[in-house]
Amino acid sequence: MSVKAKDLCAEEFFYGHKACAGCGGSLAVRNALKVLGKNAVAVLPAGCMSAVGFNFPQLCFGNNAIISTFAGTASMLTGIEAGFRARGITDFTAVGFAGDGGTADIGIQALSGAIDRNDNIIYICYDNEAYMNTGIQKSGLTPFGAKTTTTPAGKNIHGNIRPKKNMFEIAAAHDIPYAATATVGYMNDFLDKVKKASEIKGTKYIHVIAPCPTGWGIPVSDTVEAAREIADCGLWYLAEYENGEFTLNYDPKEFTDVTAYLKKQGRFRHLTDEDIAVIVKSRDEKWKKIRGSWNLK
Amino acid sequence: MPKKFLSGDEAFAEGVRLAKPDVISAYPITPQTIVVERLSEMVEDGSLDAEFIHVESEHSALSCAIGASAAGVRAFTATSSQGLLYMAECLTYASGGRFPIVMMNANRSTALPWNIYGDQRDSLSLLDSGWIQAYAENAQESLDLALMSFYIAENEKVSTPFMVNLDGFTVTHTYEEADVPEASAAENFLPPYRTENKLDLESPKNMAFSAGPEHNYIFKYKEHRAMLEAVSVIEEAERKFAEIFGRSYTGLIEEYLTEDADFVIVTLGSIAGLCRETADKLRAAGKKVGVVRIRYMRPFPASQLAAALKNAKAAAVLEKDISFGNEGAVFSEVNSALFRYGTFIPTYNFIGGLGGRNISASDIESIFEAMEKGLSEKINFIGIGGERQ
Numbered sequence: 305m306s307v308k309a310k311d312l313c314a315e316e317f318f319y320g321h322k323a324c325a326g327c328g329g330s331l332a333v334r335n336a337l338k339v340l341g342k343n344a345v346a347v348l349p350a351g352c353m354s355a356v357g358f359n360f361p362q363l364c365f366g367n368n369a370i371i372s373t374f375a376g377t378a379s380m381l382t383g384i385e386a387g388f389r390a391r392g393i394t395d396f397t398a399v400g401f402a403g404d405g406g407t408a409d410i411g412i413q414a415l416s417g418a419i420d421r422n423d424n425i426i427y428i429c430y431d432n433e434a435y436m437n438t439g440i441q442k443s444g445l446t447p448f449g450a451k452t453t454t455t456p457a458g459k460n461i462h463g464n465i466r467p468k469k470n471m472f473e474i475a476a477a478h479d480i481p482y483a484a485t486a487t488v489g490y491m492n493d494f495l496d497k498v499k500k501a502s503e504i505k506g507t508k509y510i511h512v513i514a515p516c517p518t519g520w521g522i523p524v525s526d527t528v529e530a531a532r533e534i535a536d537c538g539l540w541y542l543a544e545y546e547n548g549e550f551t552l553n554y555d556p557k558e559f560t561d562v563t564a565y566l567k568k569q570g571r572f573r574h575l576t577d578e579d580i581a582v583i584v585k586s587r588d589e590k591w592k593k594i595r596g597s598w599n600l601k
Numbered sequence: 602m603p604k605k606f607l608s609g610d611e612a613f614a615e616g617v618r619l620a621k622p623d624v625i626s627a628y629p630i631t632p633q634t635i636v637v638e639r640l641s642e643m644v645e646d647g648s649l650d651a652e653f654i655h656v657e658s659e660h661s662a663l664s665c666a667i668g669a670s671a672a673g674v675r676a677f678t679a680t681s682s683q684g685l686l687y688m689a690e691c692l693t694y695a696s697g698g699r700f701p702i703v704m705m706n707a708n709r710s711t712a713l714p715w716n717i718y719g720d721q722r723d724s725l726s727l728l729d730s731g732w733i734q735a736y737a738e739n740a741q742e743s744l745d746l747a748l749m750s751f752y753i754a755e756n757e758k759v760s761t762p763f764m765v766n767l768d769g770f771t772v773t774h775t776y777e778e779a780d781v782p783e784a785s786a787a788e789n790f791l792p793p794y795r796t797e798n799k800l801d802l803e804s805p806k807n808m809a810f811s812a813g814p815e816h817n818y819i820f821k822y823k824e825h826r827a828m829l830e831a832v833s834v835i836e837e838a839e840r841k842f843a844e845i846f847g848r849s850y851t852g853l854i855e856e857y858l859t860e861d862a863d864f865v866i867v868t869l870g871s872i873a874g875l876c877r878e879t880a881d882k883l884r885a886a887g888k889k890v891g892v893v894r895i896r897y898m899r900p901f902p903a904s905q906l907a908a909a910l911k912n913a914k915a916a917a918v919l920e921k922d923i924s925f926g927n928e929g930a931v932f933s934e935v936n937s938a939l940f941r942y943g944t945f946i947p948t949y950n951f952i953g954g955l956g957g958r959n960i961s962a963s964d965i966e967s968i969f970e971a972m973e974k975g976l977s978e979k980i981n982f983i984g985i986g987g988e989r990q
Contacts, residue, residue: 369807
């Protein structure tokens with residue numbers, strides 16, 4: 305059964321926090337918790353969401369929530385899940401919300417371990433494509449070309465020189481019971497996936513694009529639009545991995561203009577036509593593989 | 602009580618079985634590995650009902666234990682050396698969150714150069730991590746500390762994680778006869794873990810939060826006070842332990858022939874046995890010598906040491922540790938305690954056993970002799986010599 309944003313419960317579980325205006329990450333956390341409900345036990349590592357949500361004595365989670373070490377989202381989830389089970393509690397969902405750096409860089413070992421054990425947890429990576437909490441530094445999920453405070457755009461190097469790590473397929477390569485990609489721009493799709501994940505036993509990984517207006521250099525009113533456009537122009541895709549198979553959930557007949565998507569964002573404004581050609585080429589190669597071998601739904 | 606022939610690691614695992622932890626996070630490292638091997642066998646044969654989790658690193662071992670403790674259950678893990686350092690971030694996390702996890706550490710040298718043998722630089726470098734630190738001398742004490750550590754850590758006033766240290770190989774791998782208590786007696790000793798400091802579906806909590814400068818200071822002060830509360834809880838635990846099991850311990854330090862001793866060696870861990878044996882030999886020759894074994898480095902037995910050494914003419918701190926560019930860390934701690942409590946006697950530092958190098962009976966005899974003669978050098982490296990100031 306499909307989840308509609310308009311049908312979400314009125315109760316707030318992530319409320320009164322100090323996230324910036326237009327924060328995509330807080331939108332993902334807030335709505336995912338509305339789907340999972342009050343028995344969600346949330347783990348958030350050091351990062352934006354823990355920095356804005358847990359400032360004693362102003363603690364903003366209505367459900368059980370705890371900060372983990374930066375590297376320890378998945379391993380703390382493992383311990384909590386085992387601990388609740390040892391207490392004989394079954395009606396809870398252990399869910400992690402970690403950023404891109406917390407997932408693809410420092411937290412990847414613990415995440416891999418949890419998937420390997422098939423611990424009964426949901427791990428949600430809210431991907432804003434850089435270390436935003438510390439002031440926009442490059443992470444393993446920063447896309448090619450993006451300017452960050454550690455990948456300056458100069459005359460010789462035009463920002464980050466490496467493409468994003470493919471966390472979705474890295475998770476899938478563990479033969480995880482369920483993995484999915486999403487974006488806060490297509491909220492219903494994201495929430496459907498959260499709901500679906502909550503009904504599957506074992507480890508679930510959801511990778512949701514969550515723009516950061518500060519880091520991306522876009523107006524705070526454009527978060528959702530940017531999050532939709534990234535999928536429309538083909539630089540992101542909505543997909544699932546289940547029962548050993550990949551399924552593409554959204555196959556645009558025609559991509560919107562990549563240049564238009566990029567040039568709206570301060571972090572990409574310096575890109576040359578050649579840079580953009582590299583991005584388009586890699587997009588097309590990826591989509592050729594997707595359309596050639598994944599199920600199309 | 603049935604007696605068994607056990608190594609220190611095995612004895613510790615027996616103690617953990619009796620303590621019945623709900624969650625065990627396991628990762629191998631020499632010379633600790635035997636502990637998690639034995640525990641996995643106990644889970645397999647049904648004699649231990651615990652969630653046994655194969656974590657992928659020591660960082661995850663302690664992070665997982667913190668998660669379990671935050672879920673309100675009894676958690677155990679074990680490590681050594683590089684593993685302890687790898688999880689170091691999680692140590693302050695566990696203590697700051699007041700999660701009463703018990704961890705066994707097999708004392709082992711730290712790289713470089715690589716070395717798997719015993720010295721105490723790994724745990725002593727983490728004295729400030731907010732963990733209670735005990736040092737076992739033999740297999741029996743290892744088993745007993747396994748049981749007592751949960752009692753002490755989980756006390757409501759203490760609620761502080763507990764690291765039990767066993768000298769690598771000399772304790773972890775040396776087989777000795779040990780009494781293994783009956784499960785029913787262990788149950789009488791150690792009550793089930795109950796805490797309010799947990800995630801709770803009935804009453805949801807935000808845990809492990811941030812606290813700015815105003816509040817942070819108060820949390821840290823309370824953490825310190827809780828550690829000091831452990832002193833009386835250790836006494837309480839040992840009293841109850843003696844009543845139920847008939848074996849007595851002596852709190853933060855263990856004194857041997859110190860009452861009228863002129864010259865005293867202060868040390869910790871397994872080398873204390875050889876010190877006592879040497880003291881016996883010298884006593885037979887009319888020398889007034891004694892030994893103090895430090896059982897707990899945290900909370901630190903400052904007043905107890907000052908009292909034990911009050912009438913001595915000199916004391917020597919023998920330790921398998923060096924704080925590079927200064928002196929042995931234990932020596933600094935002992936001197937500070939003596940100064941604080943007004944016990945002004947000459948003290949000397951004897952550093953040895955690094956990377957597992959042997960400390961012999963004649964080395965120890967030389968330390969007593971040197972104290973009697975009076976030394977010009979305060980810091981001495983066994984087998985190398987004194988360091989001029």
